[in-house]
Amino acid sequence: MTTYTRPPQNWPTNLPYLSTVHLDSSLAPSQRELVQSTRSPDPDAYMVSAQSYPQSGLFAARQLAPGTHIIDYTGLLHSCPLSTCSISDYDLAFLDRDASIAIDGAGMGNEARFINDYHGVRDGPNAVFEEYYVKVKGPKGKEMWEARMGVWVNPLSTGVAKGEEICLSYGKGYWRARLGAMEQRKEDDSRAGAAAKNETDLSEKVMSMTVKDGKG
Ligand SMILES: C[S@@+](CC[C@H](N)C(=O)[O-])C[C@H]1O[C@@H](n2cnc3c(N)ncnc32)[C@H](O)[C@@H]1O
Known part of the structure; x- marks a missing residue:
């Protein structure tokens, strides 16, 4: 099926051309949810x-x-100086690292x-994970490209x-950050000295400590 995003030739100038439906303000949130939903x-x-x-x-x-x-x-899309990203177990760096933004799924998602x-x-x-862009209607119906963090x-x-x-x-950074935080909490110097060399070791350590903590 062909989807036209621009008016065809001779389209009446006084008639707004729509590539998707225009949502009227009369729609209740529950009705909107039927049409547009995450x-x-x-x-x-x-x-x-x-x-x-x-x-x-x-x-x-x-x-x-x-x-x-x-x-x-x-989740919550927030500004995130690199020093404070990774406090939440559900926080995910988004787009360019220099952009310092992340999506935190800890409290919503x-x-x-x-x-x-x-x-x-x-x-x-x-x-x-793979970021991608979708075309959405922005304020005043302006067409915009919106970045999403997709799971494929x-x-x-x-x-x-x-x-x-x-x-x-x-990724290695995730487990390394958690291992560091947990070790600090427990003041477990012996574990800190035995920092794992690869990602598998790191994740296994966090898992065993998580079970001991009774977390999750
Ligand atoms: C984004 S959450 C994943 C969802 C989580 N399982 C839950 O029930 O909310 C990330 C946390 O899940 C746990 N987790 C994720 N993968 C794990 C794994 N392979 N083994 C043990 N725990 C894991 C860790 O506690 C980690 O910090």
Whole structure:
């Protein structure tokens, strides 16, 4: 199907041309939600918070092919000097590092905030973060490009089977920051001295300390 975003030739000059519907102010929030929502009408994933599972995680609601867009990471978009980013376990640096902005899913967000790191869960990440832009209507109906942090099925994986946990790689920096904070709290010098060399070691350490703390 062709979607026209510009008026065709001879379009009447006094008639606003729309590439999507224009939302009238008469619409109630619940009616808007039916038309524009951050929730997929056909969810790709669902959250599980079972007692048998130590924390919550996100699982595939159906078979997902490599490269499929699963969900966008939502939360509080905030200014974040590098020194204070990473205090929250749900904070995600967004766009250029120099832009110093991040999305924090700690106090608000969607299912994406429940996606766990793959270490100790599966061999490798079956999902990846990738920023992308969508065209949206800005103030006064002006067309704008909006940046989103998408979670996609890892294009290098074989996909995600129905019921399988969706896992990302949080990266070395994430686990290193948490390890440092926890060690500081516990004043555990011996652990600080044994700083892990690779990401797997780091995540495993945090996991074991988290279980001891009874967190999550
Ligand atoms: C963004 S949250 C993920 C959702 C979290 N499981 C929950 O129930 O809210 C990140 C936190 O989840 C935990 N986590 C993530 N991946 C993990 C893993 N592979 N093993 C153990 N804990 C993990 C850690 O406590 C981490 O700081």
